[in-house]
Amino acid sequence: MLGDMPRPDFQKQLRDVALRVTRPRLAVLEAVHAHPHADTESIIAAARALLPEVSHQAVYDSLHTLTGAGLVRSIKPAGSVARYETRTGDNHHHVVCRSCGEIADVDCAVGHVPCLTASDSHGFVIDEAEVIYWGLCPDCTSRPQ
Amino acid sequence: MLGDMPRPDFQKQLRDVALRVTRPRLAVLEAVHAHPHADTESIIAAARALLPEVSHQAVYDSLHTLTGAGLVRSIKPAGSVARYETRTGDNHHHVVCRSCGEIADVDCAVGHVPCLTASDSHGFVIDEAEVIYWGLCPDCTSRPQ
DNA sequence: CATCTTTCTTGAATCAGTCAAGATCTCGCG
DNA sequence: CGCGAGATCTTGACTGATTCAAGAAAGATG
The missing domain is CATH 3.30.1490.190 (Ferric-uptake regulator, C-terminal dimerisarion domain)
Known part of the structure; x- marks a missing residue:
């Protein structure tokens, strides 16, 4: 269904850090990349635009996993909910x-x-x-x- | 009941920033001063040691007010609840x-x-x-x- | 292609923090 | 020293982001 699309090589990024390549994770990476500094709710919405049935739980889990792997970074200014970005390093x-x-x-x-x-x-x-x-x-x- | 005790002049601090001097606020100031970097729950407990019936709401409100006035400072490291300290300036x-x-x-x-x-x-x-x-x-x- | 793990879905639960309404207390003034 | 206005506190319920848990589904390896 989604054989070849010329986006940033998120698949490779995942493999490079020894994470399984799953639809939810790709959708989350894509969403975070497209909306820097977005909060979780926005990311869920953006991810669902790419993969309509992702559960919020999968997004939370992906964000945690990706954060742990260093592919995304989370920031939580006081008084704000968590926000994410792909600008790491x-x-x-x-x-x-x-x-x-x-x-x-x-x-x-x-x-x-x-x-x-x-x-x-x-x-x-x-x-x-x-x-x-x-x-x-x-x-x-x-x-x- | 608590006529004279040689603590830091919290009363004066409050008056200096044009805030009313109330028991809950004094208790909160004292608690934060005694437990730097304590979270809200600890502060509520410490405040109740001085003033047994303070409501958690009064503590929250006092913390907000005092923070706004610059008498206490709040820090919220990612993944942690709010913490407070009196070291300001x-x-x-x-x-x-x-x-x-x-x-x-x-x-x-x-x-x-x-x-x-x-x-x-x-x-x-x-x-x-x-x-x-x-x-x-x-x-x-x-x-x- | 079969199997083993990891990951995802569903649904419920937790917990810090907030909102609201009425009672109470501080402060300024007569 | 007592009064009145307005700020502040108490009580109690609620919100909303994040987490937990159990079973179903999907990715990786040989």
Whole structure:
């Protein structure tokens, strides 16, 4: 039914991390790729546009599995539900609008891993620094309330 | 009943930000101060140790109000419930253990506002940079699984 | 093609956090 | 020091995202 379609090679991505290639997972990958920073509900909707009968549970499970495998990344700004993106690997962060919740990608000013070296890490072995910038997006800036 | 006790002047803190001084708020401030990084449930328990009949709703409301006033700060690492602390004002961040969820304070290596200047903020007006370091705490490092 | 696992479907359950209405308490003023 | 207005608290029910569980279905391997 879906023999050959020239999208990003999601199948290969799955095989590369030793995950089974299933319709739900492909649909979820596709959905996340097409809607960066989308919340779970939107991803479920987008995935169903490709595969009408996916259960929400399969989407949740796929997102967890894919997140664990590093194919997608999840971000959960305070006060927001979980959101996902396929941009992984590069060290980028996010700006979140306090007013409307809009999210955008930003590369840190430093360019490289910035604050990864905390002065005193209390003995913790740090492997990732997550940065969230809070502020107002252009739209909300121009029309305050 | 509780005429004079030499604690931090929470009453003054409340008045300084034009908030009414109520028993629940004092209890919540005290609880958060005594248990940094505690989750809401712990704070409710700690507040009830001081004021047995506080409703969970009053605690939630107090936390929101105090957070809005800047007397307490809330942090919500992904996969964790909301946690609170009274350390506000200074620009410090947090390390979170991926394994046990333990949280510790850290000052950024740079010492000052570090990544506050994102290279390209997409027009967002940024007012705060929140940094969360992910890793393993000393305990979880020494005994892997 | 057959078998073994992993993954998906269905349906119910959990739990933090929120909403709403009325009672109570703080604060400012006379 | 007592009163009144308005903020704040209590009670109790509810929402909604996420998770759990058991059986059915589909992918991988030989």
